[in-house]
Amino acid sequence: MSGIGKFPFINASDEKINFDQLTVGQQETKHITLRNYSLVTSKFEIEKINDDGKDVSFALSQKSGDIAPGSSQKITVTYTPTQVGAFTST
Secondary structure (H helix, E strand, O other): OOOOOOOOOEEEOOOOOOOOOOOOOOOEEEEEEEEEOOOOOEEEEOOOOOOOOOOOOEEEOOOEEEEOOOOEEEEEEEEOOOOOOOOOOO
């Protein structure tokens, strides 16, 4: 008996996204690409760091989904600062 295991492998195009210094009310959008390098469909889920729901500065176009083998998924990240002088890291 023999078998071959296939495991999902997803990689993000960027580890960090740096947004310019923005004033309250301004908005900037950047993109991350998730790529599935495996031979099987891979599921993904993006979770925010627990901040008790206080920080609404970041919005994602998609927080979960499936990526087909050898495919990629573009995620749009929108940053809109809500407080003056605050530093946000997610």
